[in-house]
Amino acid sequence: GAVVSQHPSRVICKSGTSVKIECRSLDFQATTMFWYRQFPKKSLMLMATSNEGSKATYEQGVEKDKFLINHASLTLSTLTVTSAHPEDSSFYICSARGGGDNQPQHFGDGTRLSIL
Amino acid sequence: AQSVTQLDSQVPVFEEAPVELRCNYSSSVSVYLFWYVQYPNQGLQLLLKYLSGSTLVKGINGFEAEFNKSQTSFHLRKPSVHISDTAEYFCAVGLYNFNKFYFGSGTKLNVKP
Numbered sequence: 415g416a417v418v419s420q421h422p423s424r425v426i427c428k429s430g431t432s433v434k435i436e437c438r439s440l441d442f443q444a445t446t447m448f449w450y451r452q453f454p455k456k457s458l459m460l461m462a463t464s465n466e467g468s469k470a471t472y473e474q475g476v477e478k479d480k481f482l483i484n485h486a487s488l489t490l491s492t493l494t495v496t497s498a499h500p501e502d503s504s505f506y507i508c509s510a511r512g513g514g515d516n517q518p519q520h521f522g523d524g525t526r527l528s529i530l
Numbered sequence: 531a532q533s534v535t536q537l538d539s540q541v542p543v544f545e546e547a548p549v550e551l552r553c554n555y556s557s558s559v560s561v562y563l564f565w566y567v568q569y570p571n572q573g574l575q576l577l578l579k580y581l582s583g584s585t586l587v588k589g590i591n592g593f594e595a596e597f598n599k600s601q602t603s604f605h606l607r608k609p610s611v612h613i614s615d616t617a618e619y620f621c622a623v624g625l626y627n628f629n630k631f632y633f634g635s636g637t638k639l640n641v642k643p
Contacts, residue, residue: 420573446629457620457635458574507573515627516562516581521573 417441418510420522428530429500435493435525437508444510447491448519449483452505464491498529532557534623536634544642545613551606551637553621562624563604564631565595569617577619580604591615616641 417440425433437447446465450458464470464485472478480502482494491510495502505526509519535554543549555561562581566574578589585597595606604621621634 416576418573448630458633460630463629505571509574511629515624515629518564518576518579518624519622519631520576521566523573524571526571 416518416520418444418508418520418522420508420525422525423523424526424528426528426530427498430497431529433495433498433527435495435506435508435527437491437493437510437522439489439510439512439520442510442512442520443488444491444512445488446511447485448509448511449481449491449493450507450509452507452524458507461493495527498527500529503527503529532623532625532632534621534632534634536619536621536637538637539635540638540640542640542642543611546610548609549607549611549615549639551619551621551639553604553606553634555602555604555621555623555632557602557623557625559628560626562626563595563597564622564624565589565593565604565606566620566622567591567617568620568636574620577606611639611641613641613643615639 419438421436449461461476462470462472466488470483485491507524509521511519533556564579565577568574578587580587580597588594618636618638620636622631
């Protein structure tokens with residue numbers, strides 16, 4: 415149980431393109447979804463927290479207009495990197511959580527984004 | 531303020547040897563504790579969790595961890611490691627009535643033959 419699917423697993427695109435990443439909870443209802451960015455040899459950096467049906471809460475220093483997050487249903491959240499540039503290249507990972515604050519986060523397999 | 535410290539960035543160990551990966555945290559409120567494993571180019575997989583009750587928690591792949599409230603630690607252990615355990619391990623802390631997790635900086639376990 416508690417499977418989270420993240421798609422695509424890898425994206426290579428040109429500078430200026432917008433890229434959408436999907437995160438789905440397959441067998442549970444995710445009241446909260448999280449988006450992380452992971453730099454090489456670094457820990458996870460939380461970008462934003464989203465609750466179904468409401469606006470995402472962004473961490474300090476994360477550009478809201480750059481990283482658009484939508485959590486339209488209890489099983490789907492999307493992250494759109496708008497007008498991507500090479501410095502946006504990174505490994506993006508989503509996680510989903512159902513139930514109360516004692517529930518673990520369940521992670522997707524990540525998306526490797528490479529902007530040329 | 532909350533923080534999670536994984537003092538060892540890398541731990542080399544020979545196959546079939548025991549291993550301990552250290553995690554210490556600081557928090558002004560009660561916590562939930564988790565260990566995750568990350569294989570290259572993959573997301574994180576939950577190894578085990580401590581919510582309440584017995585302080586010794588057993589997880590998948592033969593790992594276990596012990597919650598020590600007085601030392602604010604949650605060290606991960608395995609009595610005999612395999613090559614396949616080579617990965618990065620993250621300790622995470624969740625807070626009562628709070629949504630976010632705090633992650634440690636990770637420990638790379640390198641199991642040598």
